[in-house]
Amino acid sequence: MNLDQFWVDLAAVLASASPLILATLGETITERAGVINLSLDGTMLLAAMVGFAVGFQSQNVGLGLLAAALVGGFIGLILGFLSLSLRQSQTAVGFVLALLCTDLSSFLGNAYVRVPGVAVPSMPIPFLKDLPILGKLFFHHDLIVYSSFILTPALSWFLFQTRNGLILRALGEQPTAAFARGINVIQYRYFYTILGGMLVGLAGAAYSLDLKQGWSHRHIAGMGWIALAIVIFGAWQPWRVAFGCYLFSALQVLASRSQSLWPSVPTQVFQVAPFALMLGFLVLVNLSNKPPSTPREAQISLRWLSLAKLMLLMQGLLHSLAASPPAALGKPFYNDEP
Amino acid sequence: MQKMRFSSLAVQNFLLTTAGTLFFTTLILLISGISPLAVYQLLFFGAFSSPSKIADLLMLAAPLLLCAAGLTLTFAAGLYNLGIEGQLTLGAIFAMLPLRLWPDLPPPLLWVLAFLAGALGGSLWAASTASLKIYAQVNEIFAGLGMNFLAMGIALYLVFGPWQRIGTASMSGTEPLPNELWLPTLPNLRLAPLAPLLALSALGIVWFLLAHTKWGISVRATGLNPIAAENLGVPTNLRLFETLFGCGILAGIAGAIQILGVFHGLIPNVSSGIGLLALLIVLLVQAQPTWLLPIVLLFASFAIGSVQLPLALNVDSNISGVLQGSLVLFALMARGIQERRQKKH
Numbered sequence: 240m241n242l243d244q245f246w247v248d249l250a251a252v253l254a255s256a257s258p259l260i261l262a263t264l265g266e267t268i269t270e271r272a273g274v275i276n277l278s279l280d281g282t283m284l285l286a287a288m289v290g291f292a293v294g295f296q297s298q299n300v301g302l303g304l305l306a307a308a309l310v311g312g313f314i315g316l317i318l319g320f321l322s323l324s325l326r327q328s329q330t331a332v333g334f335v336l337a338l339l340c341t342d343l344s345s346f347l348g349n350a351y352v353r354v355p356g357v358a359v360p361s362m363p364i365p366f367l368k369d370l371p372i373l374g375k376l377f378f379h380h381d382l383i384v385y386s387s388f389i390l391t392p393a394l395s396w397f398l399f400q401t402r403n404g405l406i407l408r409a410l411g412e413q414p415t416a417a418f419a420r421g422i423n424v425i426q427y428r429y430f431y432t433i434l435g436g437m438l439v440g441l442a443g444a445a446y447s448l449d450l451k452q453g454w455s456h457r458h459i460a461g462m463g464w465i466a467l468a469i470v471i472f473g474a475w476q477p478w479r480v481a482f483g484c485y486l487f488s489a490l491q492v493l494a495s496r497s498q499s500l501w502p503s504v505p506t507q508v509f510q511v512a513p514f515a516l517m518l519g520f521l522v523l524v525n526l527s528n529k530p531p532s533t534p535r536e537a538q539i540s541l542r543w544l545s546l547a548k549l550m551l552l553m554q555g556l557l558h559s560l561a562a563s564p565p566a567a568l569g570k571p572f573y574n575d576e577p
Numbered sequence: 578m579q580k581m582r583f584s585s586l587a588v589q590n591f592l593l594t595t596a597g598t599l600f601f602t603t604l605i606l607l608i609s610g611i612s613p614l615a616v617y618q619l620l621f622f623g624a625f626s627s628p629s630k631i632a633d634l635l636m637l638a639a640p641l642l643l644c645a646a647g648l649t650l651t652f653a654a655g656l657y658n659l660g661i662e663g664q665l666t667l668g669a670i671f672a673m674l675p676l677r678l679w680p681d682l683p684p685p686l687l688w689v690l691a692f693l694a695g696a697l698g699g700s701l702w703a704a705s706t707a708s709l710k711i712y713a714q715v716n717e718i719f720a721g722l723g724m725n726f727l728a729m730g731i732a733l734y735l736v737f738g739p740w741q742r743i744g745t746a747s748m749s750g751t752e753p754l755p756n757e758l759w760l761p762t763l764p765n766l767r768l769a770p771l772a773p774l775l776a777l778s779a780l781g782i783v784w785f786l787l788a789h790t791k792w793g794i795s796v797r798a799t800g801l802n803p804i805a806a807e808n809l810g811v812p813t814n815l816r817l818f819e820t821l822f823g824c825g826i827l828a829g830i831a832g833a834i835q836i837l838g839v840f841h842g843l844i845p846n847v848s849s850g851i852g853l854l855a856l857l858i859v860l861l862v863q864a865q866p867t868w869l870l871p872i873v874l875l876f877a878s879f880a881i882g883s884v885q886l887p888l889a890l891n892v893d894s895n896i897s898g899v900l901q902g903s904l905v906l907f908a909l910m911a912r913g914i915q916e917r918r919q920k921k922h
Binding site for chain 2: 346
C-alpha cells in the first residue's frame with residue numbers, strides 16, 4: 240500500500256465515522272442524564288428515511304436534515320413519556336421502539352428505495368484545504384463531517400466546564416442530590432432525551448443525505464446497535480466515544496481492503512466482521528473493570544518472565560480503559576418520592 | 578369486589594391497547610394512501626383462509642413459541658436475551674452438521690441427531706453470552722448482539738463458502754436437503770406435526786418449571802431483586818446461566834425446525850427475525866406463560882396474513898411489524914396509565 244492511498248483511506252475513516260459520532264454523542268448526552276435510549280437502530284433508520292423523503296420532495300437538504308432531527312426528537316419524547324411519566328422499563332420501551340421504527344421505515348419508505356435525491360454538498364475550506372496532508376485529511380469534507388469534528392470537543396467542554404454540564408452529569412449520577420438542589424429531574428431528563436434523540440435523528444440523515452446518498456430497506460441496520468455499544472466502550476466520555484467511532488470506521492475500511500487478501504472468504508463475511516470485532520473490544524474494556532491479579536503461572540519460571548511482563552502490560556493498558564456508567568443510568572426517579 | 582375491580586381494569590387496559598394500536602396503524606395506512614379495511618381483512622383473517630395458510634401459520638408459530646418459551650425463562654430472571662437470534666442461527670448451523678456428515682443414516686435417527694445438535698449449538702451460544710455477562714460484566718444485550726453478528730458471519734461464510742450450492746453461491750442458501758430428510762408432513766400441506774408438538778411441550782416444561790418448582794421461585798426472585806435474592810442464599814449467577822442455557826436449548830431446537838421443516842437447507846437469514854418477534858411477545862405478556870400461546874398464534878397470524886399483501890393489494894408486508902410493534906407499545910402505555918391511576922386512588 241502506498242502512502243497516498245493511506246491518507247485517502249484515513250480521510251475516508253474520518254468522514255465515514257461522522258454519522259456514528261452524531262449518534263453516539265447524542266446517546267452519551269441522554270445516558271449522562273440517566274436515560275437509556277435503546278431505540279437507536281430504529282430511530283436512525285426512520286430518520287434516515289424521513290430525512291431523505293423530505294429532502295427529495297422539497298429539493299432542500301436543510302429541510303431534510305431538520306425533519307430527521309425532529310423525528311429523532313419525537314422518538315425521544317415518546318421514550319420519555321413512557322419511561323419518565325408512565326414509569327415503564329426504559330429497556331422495554333426502547334427495544335419496542337427500535338423494532339417498530341425499523342418496520343415503519345421499511346413500510347413508509349417504499350417509494351424512495353434507490354431513487355436519486357438531494358445530498359449535502361461538499362465544502363472544502365479555502366486556504367486550509369491546500370495544507371499538505373492536513374488539508375486532505377480534515378478540510379476536504381462537508382458540513383456534517385465538520386460538525387462531527389466540532390461536536391466532540393464542544394460536548395466535552397459542556398460536560399466538564401459548564402454549570403449546565405455539571406447539572407447534566409448530576410442527573411445521571413446523583414438525581415436525588417440534584418432534586419434536593421431544586422432541579423426538576425424529570426423535566427431535565429425529558430429535555431436531554433429529546434436533544435440526544437435529535438442528534439441520533441441527524442445521524443440517520445447523515446447516512447441517507449450524505450454518506451450513502453440514498454435510501455433502501457434497512458440499509459443501515461446494525462449501526463444503531465453498534466452506536467450503543469460504542470457509548471459503553473467510550474465510557475460516556477466524549478473523546479473516548481469519538482475514538483470508538485473512528486476505530487469502528489477504521490475496522491470497516493480495513494475489512495473492505497482485506498477482501499482482496501483472502502479471496503476465499505466471501506465478501507459478506509467482511510461486512511459483518513467489524514460489528515463482531517467492535518463488540519469484542521467492548522468485552523476487553525469490560526474485562527479491565529475487574530481488579531488486576533498477578534498471573535500465578537507467570538511466577539513459576541524465568542522462561543515465562545517476558546510473557547508475565549506482557550500480560551501485566553496488557554492488564555495495565557486494560558485497567559487504564561476501565562469504565563463505569565453513570566450511577567443512576569436506567570434507574571427510575573420520581574419527583575414526588577425522592 | 579377486588580376481583581371485579583381487577584377484571585374491569587383488565588378490560589380497560591385491553592380496550593386502550595386495541596384502540597391505540599388500530600388508531601396508529603390506520604393512520605399510517607392512510608398517510609400512505611392505502612384503504613385500511615382491505616389490509617385489515619388480510620392481516621386479521623388471511624392466515625385462516627385456507628388449510629395451507631393454517632399450516633404455514635403453525636409452522637411459523639412453532640419456532641416462535643419455542644423462542645418465546647425460552648425467553649420467558651430469561652425474562653423471569655431479569656435478562657433481555659437479544660442474543661436469541663444468534664442462538665437460533667447456531668442451532669440451525671449445528672443441525673446441518675449430522676445431516677451433512679452422515680446422510681446415509683436412517684432419517685429418524687438423523688432427526689434426533691439434528692435436534693440434539695441444534696440444542697447444543699444454541700446452548701453453546703447462550704452459554705458464551707452468559708459467561709460474558711457473569712465474568713466480564715458485559716450487559717447481556719450487547720454480549721448477545723456480538724454473538725448475533727458472529728453467528729451471522731458464520732452462516733454467511735458457510736452459505737457462500739464451504740457449503741455453497743454447486744455452481745452458484747447465493748442468499749437462497751445451501752443445496753436443499755434430500756426429500757427423505759425433511760420432517761414428515763401431513764399430506765399436501767407444509768405442516769410437520771412434530772414441530773408444534775415440540776413447541777407445546779417446551780411451553781409446558783417452562784410453565785411447570787416457573788410456576789411449580791422451587792427453582793422457578795428462585796429464578797423469579799433473581800429477576801425481581803438480585804441483591805435481595807443473593808442475600809437469601811439464591812445463587813443468582815447460576816440462575817442467570819441456567820435460564821440463558823435453557824433458552825439457548827429451545828432457540829437451538831427452533832433453529833433445527835427451520836432447517837428440517839421450513840427451509841430444508843441453511844440460508845443466511847435462517848432466523849428470519851423470529852427471535853426478535855418472540856422478544857416482543859414476551860414483553861407484551863410480561864413473561865406469563867399462560868398468555869404465551871394465544872399471543873404467539875395472534876402474532877404469527879399477522880405475519881402469515883401479511884405475506885399476501887404485496888400480491889393481493891400491492892401493499893408492503895412490513896405493516897404486520899408495525900401492527901405488532903405498536904400493539905406492544907400501546908400495551909406498555911396502557912399499563913403505565915393504569916399504574917398511575919391506581920397510585921392516585
